[in-house]
Amino acid sequence: MRTIILATAIRLLIPVFQIFSVYILFRGHNHPGGGFIGGLIGSIGFIFYVMTYGTKHTLKNYFRVHLKNDKVADLHSRARHRFHIARVNSRYRQRVEDEWKWEHRIMRIRPVYIIATGLFLAATSGLIGLFSGNPYMTAIWTGLEIPIVGKPGTTLLFDAGVYLLVFGIVLKITFVMAEE
Amino acid sequence: MLQLHHLLLLLPLLLPLYGAIFCLFSWNRVNLQMAIACVIQLAMVVASGALLYAVNHEGILVTQLGNWPAPFGITLVADLFSALMVVTASITGAAVVLFSLRGLDLPRQDYGYYPLILMLQMGVAGVCLTGDLFNLFVWFEVLLICCFVMITLGGTKPQLEGAIKYVTINILASGLLLTGIGVVYGITGSLNMAELAMLVRMPSINKSLFLMASTFFIVSLGIKAALFPLFFWLPASYHTPPIAISSFIGGLLTKVGIYAMIRLFTLIFVVEQELILAFFTITAGFTMVIGVLGAAAHYDFRKILSFHIVSQIGYMLMGLAIFTTLSIAGTILFIVHNVFVKTNLFLVSGVVGRLKGSFDLKKLGSQYLQRPFLALLFLISALALAGLPPLSGFWPKFILVKAGLEAEQYTIVGVSLCVSIITLFSMTKIWNEVFWKKQPETDETEPDADRLTKALLYAPIIFLALCILYIGLNAEAAIGLAYRAAEQVLNTDLYINAVLNR
Amino acid sequence: MDIVLPFITGLLFATGLYLILHRHFFKLILGIILFGLATNLFIFTIGRLTRGGSPIIPQGSEVAIEPYADPVPQALLLTAIVIGFGIQAFAIVLVKRVYQAFGTNNLDDLNNTDKTIIPPKE
Amino acid sequence: MLYFILASLIYAFIAPFVHRAAGKYGIAVQAGVPLVLFVYFATFLPDVQKGEVYTEIYNWVPSLGVQLYFYLDGLALLFTLLISGFGTLVMYYASQYLKDDAGLGRLYMYLTLFMVAMLGLVTAGNLVTVFICWELTSITSYLLIGHTHEKETARQSALQALLVTGLGGMALMAGFVLLGIAGDSYTIPELLTRNDLITHSSLYLPMLILILLGAFTKSAQFPFHFWLPNAMAAPTPVSAYLHSATMVKAGIYLLARLSPALSGPDVWHFTLLVIGTTTALLGAFLALQNSDLKAILAYTTVSALGLLVSLIGLGTDAAIQSMVVFLLAHALYKGGLFMVAGNIDHAAGTREYPLLNGLHKQMRFTGIAAMLAALSMAGVLPFIGFIAKELLYEAKAASSYIILALSFMVSVAYVAVATIMGYRIFWHNRSEPTKLKHQGQVTMAYPPLILGICALVFGLMPGHFVAPILGQAASATLGETIDFELSLWHGFTPVLWLSVLTILAGIFLYSVLQKKREPIAILQKLYANGPNKLYFVLLNGLQRGALHLTATIQNGYLRLYIASIILTQVALLLYTIWYNSPTLQLQQKINLLQDVLFHEWLLILLVLPAIYMLLKTTSRLTAIATLSIIGYTASLLYYLFGAPDIAATQLLIETLTVVIFVLVLHKLPRFQYLTHAHRRIKFVVISVLFGATMTYVLLLVKQFPLISNLKEYYGQNAYLLGKGKNIVNVILIDFRAFDTLGEMTVLAVAAIGIFALLRLRMDKEEKA
Amino acid sequence: MEPLILNINKSHELISSLLILLGVVFLLLSSIGLLRFPDFYTRMSAVTKGSTMGLGLILIGLSVYFNNIDVSIKILLILFFTFLTSPVAAHVISRTAVKLRVPFWSRTNIKEFEDYLKRENAFEPKDKPDEFKKD
């Protein structure tokens, strides 16, 4: 389904969805929204992407992080090396991908890891209360007041866990199914 | 700083959760997952043992999650009964995990078996420890979906075939359970089990509506516990997955359903009790009889065991139906004993199946001469299942019979005794066919197992057999515990006061 | 609306069950989803309905101002919906796999493991 | 005493290893264990003979009133001596008889286990302990009878024995519990003193029936006698042990033990007498019909057990006295004869006595042993069997002449059997002596010889050895102290003449049997349809019935399963509604219809055709789209009634379901109508019923006000304590965050499950 | 029940309600078009423009009513999404329709497409699922 109109629209929409999803996550405490809805919105862009480009392309473009390029590090200064890594990991990743070299160490971000991180965040947000002598999941609040978020506390951590989990799950399901 | 009882109540839930998380993090490294699972299981046994110890010495433990007062947040409660369940589950889980190190084929282990079994344990602990009706539903769903996945893990044809029935019927059950919870909320406006128990005992509550609500719980929990007109999913599916899975599911899950029934029908649904108990009595009788007849009819090792699960659920329900302290104690003891025994029998069948490559009784034989030690282990579990003294099965049966006769419920006692004879018959059928009979000629060669594999396969069976023997021989400890647990279960004021902190 | 929604719920229950009782896979899965929908609607209806007021504390206030809908059934419902989604997704995939493995769309062809077969009398 | 029994129990489990390690000389250890026990119990003789009772109490399960209560009085001591003494002989005999058997080690184990169980049974002073040992003897005897387990018959007989005695065991358990309830105690000594309480209890009759059922099955009384002859499939040492002195006598022991507590009412005496006499006659008759030596012995054992039961049933002093003497005599001669039969079987390879002739030259010692035992059995003068028979006749004569006549007939049969065993096989020389496979082993003849000599010695000097202990046993059975004297010679009393007559008649019967060998056909046929047949019919019926029932119930059709589940739910709901429930105020409801707004009506209008469409469509995609329309409508309803969070979630879920469907849809089956329309009717009925019931429930519940303090609490505190303004969200991640944690777990597992389901395919033939 | 008062003072209410009514009319018209037009392609054209327009008007009316920066941003966001996605969706669906050879109205001038349609036929599957024949 790679029509040029759809493909372009999707490419544009993905970052919008991402930002919007984080927004929904953060304001969920005071307005409709929250981790679940946010996670779904965040992952929806990738569903589109999978539908238009296929699983492999999606994985290649978004779920491989090029961490290091040792050879380059020898040639350049530290600052340039950092820049290079940033470049490799952001805008120009496709171009780097094309000239495959062993020096690029690639880390796969598996959806399972996202799921596990989400669960871990959610479970651990409760532990903070537990180890301060209260029951599990007792909320601890910071004194700050941030515009959209309100007062951040452990519940926000919990919500972020839900977000990541839902994100990971939708990705996992979509990838597996689309590969069929 | 950290308060111990908060931690104790949570460890049975958090340990498997964190174990599962770490297993997910080490997704492609099975060996690491094995190590994590083993360590977590060991820790679970210790933690649940500590919980039981604490409950035994200090009475009912309560923690209000999130520090919200009782009816508003979610409460975790551990009385003796639930602590016993948790201990039983964790011991069984440890045995099964040990078994599955070598008893389960590697691809299955690779595809998330360990996180699944850990989350399943979390679900079981959640059901046992929660003091909130909706939370109960959530944990039921957790263990349900874990079961779905574990039953289909591997995706062989029989597995899929069994799973489709299992999944459909259990989804229905969940729907009905949710509906029931909705009705209860619609009547009382509360979800906390202790508060509900308090409300139900007030004159202002509409008793007939509450009776109506209880039917949803009878049916949905009855499906999960595999009662008579609702048990069909169990024989359809439990014999299809690999043994390491079906032993855990078959050993534990229906008992969790019975646990929930006992909890709810002693605590909350106490309106029009004669009616409910009469229904339970009839159902218990039919469950026993139909289950055991199914076992008598079949010639497949695992199918026989599956039908026996149904039959034994009848005994447990019978204890609830008689509704005296003694009978509830009998049921509690029966649950504990039956989890061990059933798991162990499944594991024995797994060893036989793994070493001989078949579960069909007609194709097996000569195991008595080839593996006398395994025969002994099987005999211990089988006789315990049939309730022969002085193994663990005898005491709960005796207690139930005693309680039943004291309560003048002669019919159900008679039925239960006849059923136990047929149970004995079907167990000896396995013994006759698998162990005594001469091996029929087959051209299949026996897969050989190395020493470590054998040790890992046998170790959990020996361990569980020792548990069975321990319960049987040192019955006073177990019975005393069960009796006190039953007293706690029936003395609802204790529960209500502990939770609502009055 | 308090009077009409129960009927809709009952209708959805009936339809869902009727679809489940078909022997066709696809209808089974449709029925399961519809049944879940009916259950959700049931819970929503049984916590009394309030037209309009959402359980969100308005700006400038520290407590909720009546009339607002009972937030408890809503919270339960959210959890139930999400759980139901997880299970339904699994069920859909399961049905697909069963269809793939057996090549049949008839549930009645799937009673090999379960059916008790009476052997002929010797 | 506990330590002795425990030690031998533990020894039982290491017996196979001892056997393997010690080889040929292991028998010293194996037989040594019962010997030590015998000696140990013998040390109690002096005390017990004085009428003292030795007790030892350990608490086991005090909460159920279960103790390890050892209660050693005369009766118990008699049995312990029999058991351990016989145990010694049988161990030795087994070591000779099964010299080359691979399973000998295990046989030792089971024999020792069995012995310990029997000892526990007779010394136990607590009903529960009695029952535990009772069941242990059942299960060990199952394992013993099935020793030659690769033979079909052995397995079947073992199963039969187990099922019959197990059935009795279950009955016994219930009976014991009832007895415990009626007598308000589980300790036997206490129960023995509460005869009045028990016999006047309303539970007496069921209790009696249940206990008798247990005792009768164990002691092979009519109609449960059939398992005993079949159990002869066991190797002879086992038969000699189980079926002469020990297991079958457990029932007798139990009756004797409980007789002080239970006797009194006519029903007790009558039942025992009738059943006992019937069994005695039947057993004697069947013994004469058979030609297999072990079968003959088995049936005479059945018959003897019947006599013992009838004696207990008589319950007079004389009857009980004769009971204990006959018990001892029977154990001695029957054990010996079994071993003799085993020796013959071992040497000749057959047990059909018509084939056996003139064996005395080849098996001299066995012959002598057989002769001694047979004489005792026939009740010839200097043997203990004679004393037993005298007493028997005296006891019976005191009650009724009919019973005496019956006893006489039974005794005549015994004489005939004894003649066969002691004379026919060994000294009957009319035809060629049978060729043996190998010479009789002298070592195998020792145990029966010892038993025979015992019978002789006890007969000659009854007062010295046996009278005191037998007296105590009789007292224990009667529940009161009695004078007990045994003497060989009573003078020329009528009873003596009767004895002589018995022997003459028996020899006459024997000679008749020699000529006319054909069994009586009609009776044979009648018996072939007797209890044994009944057992098999029942067993097969059970299996086939179970099969048919299971095939009906577990039929593999998911639809029917679901229909039955839903019907149960509906039935329960309707019953509770009918039983007692507030009526639905319909008028009030109809008035409410005015409140429904126009657009709400329109939304509902949307649902109805959508449902119709869903049922009618033949396109998969349309069905999914219709489903999502219904879902969107529902979410719009949520939205309109103040639940934006649910509405949003429902929309997302609905769309995501569509996506999942779409991703797997082309792998899903096409639409087809598989069920015929007329079949669908009943499903329509069930569905409509279910939907209507749910609607009714909903309307009914909504009729009453909902008083919930949750809503108010959350409304008050969501912002102040939970720091969030969206109450639903605060509930989800703070008040009830634990639910959400569970929900997350479900989702994570579902994802893993979908992944595993799609990727992992263990079926090899199926391509991934 | 309060008396019906046309509160002119609240001019944003007036403007908003007018805009909304206008939008509703657009939506209604597009629905009618969807129902009445003869073939898929004409319906498509009626719908995409009409419904997007109607939705836009309603949303603008909403933002006028609330007159609030938050709401306006959100509404801009919706408008952005709708204006971006609605044509894309229409494009994708019509493309699909052409590929599936959904029939044209008899009076459509089809000649200029003929080449394209022929090329499309090469991609036709051999075994077509039956549901397309039915629908």
Add this chain to the structure above:
Amino acid sequence: MSLFTITLHIAIAALAFSLCLASIRFFIGPSLPDRITSFDVMVANIISIIAVYAEITGNKDFIDVAIILSIFGFLGSISFAYYLLKTNR
């Protein structure tokens, strides 16, 4: 009830009516793309209903639902199209 509210109620009724009209097209078909189109229109109608309802209740938060629906309605129609193309390929 002011005239403004009445106007909005009329608007919402009209939108619901429009929804019904679209659903009629959905039910009569005849081709699948037709259905998808009408599905699109229905989503637009639902968004409008949500918007108007937010105005009736004066609750700004309700608009969020509209945003979410506007995103996801797109996903629905795209995935239907995806299916049609995928089975057709």
